[in-house]
Each structure stands twice: as C-alpha cells, then as structure tokens.
Amino acid sequence: MFQVGDKAIYPGHGVVTVEQVREEFVGSKSLGVCYTLRMSTGATVKVPIEREEATGLRPPIDRDQMQHVLAVFEDVSDIGPTARSWTRRQRALSDKIRTGDVFDLAEVCRDLRTTVYAKRSGRLSWGERHMLELVEDLLLGELTVVSGQPWEALRDQIDRRFAAAKAA
DSSP states (O other), X not given: OOOTTOEEEETTTEEEEEEEEEEEEETTEEEEEEEEEEETTSOEEEEEGXXXXXXXXXXXXXXXXXXXXHHGGGOTTSOOOOOSSHHHHHHHHHHHHHHOOHHHHHHHHHHHHHHHXXXXXXXXXXXXXXXXXXXXXXXXXXXXXXXXXXXXXXXXXXXXXXXXXXXX
C-alpha cells in the first residue's frame, strides 16, 4: 500500500505522486479507499486500492534493477518484432508499452533505436518517432526517480551504452 507523497508508476502515464489516500463515495455508495494520483501533466486520477494490482500501479524499480534495465541497451542481438509492416510492429510494441513493465519499455526503446540504424534513410517515420518519444519519457521518468540524476544525463548514459553495443 502506498502512502501520501510516495512516487508510483502508473502504466502508460509514468511517474505519479500519491496525493491522498481516503475513502471515496459516489452518491451514497462507498467505492472503498482510493489513491488520488497526480500525473506529471498535472491531471489527477483516482484508483481504488482494491484495483491497484489490476491497473498495474506499482512502486518504482530499485537501483539494482536500474542497472539491468540499462543493460538492455547493450544487447542489440535480441531485437524484438521485426515484421516488415509498421502496423504489425506498432501493435506488438504497443502491447509491450501497455504492460507498464520497465524492462518491456527498455526493449521497445532499444528496438526503435535499432530500427533507425536498419533503415536506409537512417530516420524513423512519424509514428515510430512518436512512439520512441513516449517510451523514452516513460522510461527516463522512472529512472530519474530511482537515480536522482537529471533526465538528460540518463539519456546520455543510454546513448553511450547503445552506441557502444552498436559499434561492437
């Protein structure tokens, strides 16, 4: 159970802050105890504690797990969906994003970065760029909370690891 002020990860939205934990009512019916979560966008969402697991709300990873996440960028031999059609790849990558699992997010980020090198143009399509930006925001948001490092420093660290793996 989370406490007021705790950071949590809400799948598809990233890092949220628990602002309240209290019983909520709709009319005269109790919904039970709910978390009120503030997202980075400023929006709030209420999640009943009994639905915490079903929604995928979870605590941030720890520093040890962070090193394993960063190691994903060093293994470019295990690239995910390689279907020729962007629609099929997008569906597979979107499914991974929806899990909210930080390792899945890292794999999607790595796979999209690898796509840039595989394409003759050396560029991602609009849809691929949009998905990469979303995944990087979600991933780096969590890693920032875990490490206390600025977003830009973490992105540089991922860039270095990925470049070293591509050069090997």
